[in-house]
Amino acid sequence: MAMNFDPFRELDRVAGSLLDNRSPRVMPMDLYRDGDTYVLSADMPGIDPGSVDIDVDGQLLTIRAERTLTSGEGVKWIARERQSGSFLRQLNLGQGVDTERIAASYENGVLSVTIPVSEKAKPRKIEVATSAQVLETHPAA
Template identity: 30%
Template structure:
């Protein structure tokens, strides 16, 4: 199962030029995998970056501009910004089989659990 996130839990961090949003996440565990569902509304699909380094899963994205080019924005309630969130994965997962699907502002990650190696008898040689 995914352990506590590794960064703060504030809704947005504004220490950079643009706000950094922490996407709300649901984590579902089955016998064979972990399913993570992250809300990243307005994220540019080309900017999505999902990496697993050792046991740390990092998700990052940029939100796309909310208004068409050549237009003047008269009023804005949606803020452009970045999304970032990290998790420490407590169980071994099969990194080669992780799947990520982005649709309608929702990122779904499927992390298959690694198959444990069977017990093995180790021969001991007399020296």
């Protein structure tokens, strides 16, 4: 089996594993608004859904996950680029979201979190009343 060897990539991988072995890794994500809902999609391939922990503290959304790579005894690695360890992402939600109705699902290695916009933050029309309408609803005493 032929494999391409890139010494710079290998050096980067080794340096990264030596220097950054304990800090949580950042998961790539997309965030967009679809109508009255924000949708967060985070790539988490190979992560057991049972290890995913999502919590909201005030306006701070925290996503944590753990990837454990198993290897049998006596295994001789040829290449090992997939990282194990903790993954972490925190987002400040700001005002205008309904933190009570946040929902999450995990499918095909992608975590999807839906964050609804609160009723108070949704745009609304304000009717402009004429003086005749004001007199009808509030007659002078």
